[in-house]
Amino acid sequence: MSQRGKGLSRRMFLRGVLAGGGTLLLTACGGTTGTPTDVPSIQSTATPPAVSGPGTNLTIIWAEWDPSNYLQELVAEYPNATVRVVQEPWGSFGNKVFTEFAAKGTAYDLVVGDSQWLGQGATQGHYVELTDVFYSELNGRALAPATVTAYAEYPKGSGKFWAYPLEGDACGWSYRRDLFEDPQEMANYKARYNRDLGIPKTWAELRDIAEFFTRPDKNLYGVSIYTQKDYDAITMGYQNTMFSWGGEWGTNDYKVLGVLNSQENAEALEFYRELYRFCPPGSSNDFWQESINHFVGGQVAMAMNYFAFFPGLANEATNKYAKTTGFFSNPVGPTGKSYSALGGQGISIVQYISPEKQAAAMEFLKWLAKDETQQKWAELGGYTCNANILNSQSFLENTPFNRAFAESMQKVKDFWAVPVYSELLEVSQRELHKFVVNGEGTAQSTLETIAREHEDIFKKAGLLKA
Amino acid sequence: MDQAKSTRQTFVSPTVSMHHRRTLSDDALRRLFLWPTLLLLIAFNIFPLLYSLGLSFTDFSAIANQPPNFIGLQNYRDILSDPQLWIYFRNTGFYVVVSVALETLVGFGLALLLRRKFRGSGLITTLILTPMMLSPVVVGLFWKLIFNPNYGIFNYLLGYPPGRGPDWLGNPTLAIWAVVIVDVWMWAPYVMLLCLAGLSAIPDYLYEAAEIDRASPLFTFWRITLPMVAPLLLIAVLFRTIEAFKTFDLVMGLTGGGPGDATELVAVNLYRIAFPNWQTGKASALAYIVLVLIIGVSNIYIKYLNQIKGD
Numbered sequence: 001m002s003q004r005g006k007g008l009s010r011r012m013f014l015r016g017v018l019a020g021g022g023t024l025l026l027t028a029c030g031g032t033t034g035t036p037t038d039v040p041s042i043q044s045t046a047t048p049p050a051v052s053g054p055g056t057n058l059t060i061i062w063a064e065w066d067p068s069n070y071l072q073e074l075v076a077e078y079p080n081a082t083v084r085v086v087q088e089p090w091g092s093f094g095n096k097v098f099t100e101f102a103a104k105g106t107a108y109d110l111v112v113g114d115s116q117w118l119g120q121g122a123t124q125g126h127y128v129e130l131t132d133v134f135y136s137e138l139n140g141r142a143l144a145p146a147t148v149t150a151y152a153e154y155p156k157g158s159g160k161f162w163a164y165p166l167e168g169d170a171c172g173w174s175y176r177r178d179l180f181e182d183p184q185e186m187a188n189y190k191a192r193y194n195r196d197l198g199i200p201k202t203w204a205e206l207r208d209i210a211e212f213f214t215r216p217d218k219n220l221y222g223v224s225i226y227t228q229k230d231y232d233a234i235t236m237g238y239q240n241t242m243f244s245w246g247g248e249w250g251t252n253d254y255k256v257l258g259v260l261n262s263q264e265n266a267e268a269l270e271f272y273r274e275l276y277r278f279c280p281p282g283s284s285n286d287f288w289q290e291s292i293n294h295f296v297g298g299q300v301a302m303a304m305n306y307f308a309f310f311p312g313l314a315n316e317a318t319n320k321y322a323k324t325t326g327f328f329s330n331p332v333g334p335t336g337k338s339y340s341a342l343g344g345q346g347i348s349i350v351q352y353i354s355p356e357k358q359a360a361a362m363e364f365l366k367w368l369a370k371d372e373t374q375q376k377w378a379e380l381g382g383y384t385c386n387a388n389i390l391n392s393q394s395f396l397e398n399t400p401f402n403r404a405f406a407e408s409m410q411k412v413k414d415f416w417a418v419p420v421y422s423e424l425l426e427v428s429q430r431e432l433h434k435f436v437v438n439g440e441g442t443a444q445s446t447l448e449t450i451a452r453e454h455e456d457i458f459k460k461a462g463l464l465k466a
Numbered sequence: 467m468d469q470a471k472s473t474r475q476t477f478v479s480p481t482v483s484m485h486h487r488r489t490l491s492d493d494a495l496r497r498l499f500l501w502p503t504l505l506l507l508i509a510f511n512i513f514p515l516l517y518s519l520g521l522s523f524t525d526f527s528a529i530a531n532q533p534p535n536f537i538g539l540q541n542y543r544d545i546l547s548d549p550q551l552w553i554y555f556r557n558t559g560f561y562v563v564v565s566v567a568l569e570t571l572v573g574f575g576l577a578l579l580l581r582r583k584f585r586g587s588g589l590i591t592t593l594i595l596t597p598m599m600l601s602p603v604v605v606g607l608f609w610k611l612i613f614n615p616n617y618g619i620f621n622y623l624l625g626y627p628p629g630r631g632p633d634w635l636g637n638p639t640l641a642i643w644a645v646v647i648v649d650v651w652m653w654a655p656y657v658m659l660l661c662l663a664g665l666s667a668i669p670d671y672l673y674e675a676a677e678i679d680r681a682s683p684l685f686t687f688w689r690i691t692l693p694m695v696a697p698l699l700l701i702a703v704l705f706r707t708i709e710a711f712k713t714f715d716l717v718m719g720l721t722g723g724g725p726g727d728a729t730e731l732v733a734v735n736l737y738r739i740a741f742p743n744w745q746t747g748k749a750s751a752l753a754y755i756v757l758v759l760i761i762g763v764s765n766i767y768i769k770y771l772n773q774i775k776g777d
Contacts, residue, residue: 094742095741095742098529098741098744101529102528102529102744120529124529124530124531125531126529126531216629216630219616219628219629228722229721229722229723229724229725229726230718230722230723231742280616280629281615281616281629281633281636282613282614282615282616282618282633282635282636283636284633284635284636284724284725285635285636285721285722285724285725299616419530422742422743422744423743423745425742426738426742426743430550430726430727430730433724433725433726434725434726434727437636437724437725437726438638438725438726438728440638440726
């Protein structure tokens with residue numbers, strides 16, 4: 001009898017264990033399925049609450065920054081679907097999106113992707129092609145031509161489109177007007193450099209002003225520039241000088257040697273390294289956040305940054321120098337040319353969502369591309385790429401930095417947007433950082449190393465014939 | 467009659483139960499408990515391990531929407547012939563040797579100081595252990611502030627005025643030392659914890675006998691303390707070596723692998739190959755090279771550990 005009791009309890013115990021284990025397993029497996037709206041884990045804490053509306057739900061993923069908040073405000077007015085903007089911190093934004101692509105996931109219907117992602121999105125089948133509707137239904141002719149090439153077209157010049165240019169952006173400068181307009185400073189500068197202190201018209205003038213304001217004893221320095229090794233910061237920073245010196249990353253058919261390691265590119269790199277001398281100590285790994293910190297901390301007279309971050313500098317709540325902060329676009333280089341490194345993103349439809357969702361996403365893009373929606377987007381703080389709005393007087397006078405932004409968007413240039421852009425970036429980031437921050441090698445040898453490795457990558461990718 | 471039938475039924479059922487019990491013997495029960503664990507181990511450890519080994523011989527990219535192509539040992543050849551990767555291996559070797567050596571010295575030293583109980587020793591031990599409970603990314607980010615040459619406390623404690631001290635994270639020579647300092651700060655308490663466990667297990671009579679024999683403190687340390695703690699100390703060193711080889715988050719938080727490639731460790735570069743670049747096959751090959759290295763180094767430690775135990 002006691003044995004029988006023991007056997008039964010063992011069976012019951014086993015049943016319990018199996019039932020419990022099975023339930024756990026089912027729960028665990030079940031947790032990974034479902035539509036995006038069913039999965040709370042994809043929602044960032046920074047995501048504003050979903051707006052209500054009839055029809056389908058659409059989910060957009062973008063980086064965690066102010067423009068995403070503006071977009072959430074904008075899409076609240078879209079009548080045909082409930083649209084939610086999921087925000088992911090910049091550091092993990094790319095990984096999050098591409099991991100989702102790797103899994104052919106349907107968590108996001110639309111992606112506001114970096115301009116450099118276009119090659120991967122197009123050739124690897126992650127983005128829906130928009131060529132047929134770009135001009136006819138997405139108001140493509142209203143867009144500034146440079147933004148169409150930068151944010152929508154791949155391959156460049158092919159007339160194939162994969163995104164609608166949503167957020168235009170470029171590198172520009174903020175400066176301390178209280179310092180620049182101080183009579184004593186103006187007199188001292190005039191005495192030392194024999195020219196008036198003001199917004200620099202050339203990079204050489206910018207260098208002189210940076211030198212003039214570099215006063216370590218007063219914890220004041222000339223500039224803050226991009227130096228960060230991770231992702232693309234120092235490459236984007238250097239591009240500002242490289243393009244303005246008349247240089248290029250390579251030719252349209254991916255030849256790099258003899259182009260990237262040119263004399264003018266080497267001079268531009270020497271110049272960029274010289275600017276690093278006028279940065280505050282501890283600027284060896286600076287990107288947009290550090291640039292903002294140096295500026296609002298009153299440590300620098302001028303700071304390089306993307307225009308998307310300038311609203312914070314014009315706001316007294318976040319910058320005590322806001323009232324006396326001015327903005328300007330990149331000055332001209334020795335050949336009289338001026339270019340700005342491109343920032344910004346286009347919005348694309350994800351290939352892996354259902355045809356119904358794709359149709360709904362397309363309808364949304366048509367609404368987004370309308371002049372009146374773009375007008376509202378600009379009023380909220382978004383950087384529209386619609387040329388009519390960009391050039392309108394109301395836009396230019398809307399903020400203290402819009403004029404410089406509109407000027408910059410006429411002269412933007414970008415890094416490679418090919419599928420192997422990330423491998424190319426790894427090389428340029430590493431070598432530029434070695435030269436600019438560590439002072440290893442020469443500008444010429446640095447560019448030769450980058451050129452050689454870039455050509456190898458292009459050859460391996462089949463873009464350049466061996 | 468019904469009652470008799472019922473009694474018979476109750477009498478029969480133990481036989482049926484005994485039959486069930488026999489099918490669920492102790493061996494069967496053991497297997498029932500073992501198999502789920504084994505299945506989970508195969509699904510989450512063995513399969514990915516073998517799968518990634520297979521991928522390491524292909525040009526697979528997880529996002530390329532292309533099937534993997536077999537390329538033999540090409541990934542291994544590319545890695546081992548890449549001078550840049552040898553720099554990262556050199557950085558990793560330096561970092562592992564220096565940081566583990568310092569952690570052992572500091573950790574063992576702290577354990578010797580804290581082995582005797584005194585007022586507040588419990589609180590001090592807990593406070594010393596706090597760093598190892600923090601997230602490495604958080605540690606990296608706040609040490610970045612501590613090392614800041616403008617307002618960081620590190621240079622201030624060294625006696626430099628703001629902005630005049632060394633740029634620890636921006637100087638290629640100092641940056642790797644900065645990472646070592648943070649790693650030692652974070653993980654020396656771990657070595658201390660294991661050493662404290664070893665020290666508390668040493669019987670007092672050994673020290674009493676040494677005292678009676680008028681052995682010097684140095685002699686006592688070399689002949690009693692160190693040999694008795696050695697097995698646990700070696701285990702601490704083994705774990706720390708394995709972990710140091712894989713250091714990623716601390717470096718990403720502190721320096722991002724810079725300046726230049728001064729703090730680019732193998733694990734950091736492995737991440738770059740695997741994720742931003744999405745060269746899944748090549749990343750798998752590099753991961754296997756690191757795995758083989760770790761297994762090799764661990765075996766040396768284990769051999770010494772067995773020798774010590776044998777002694």
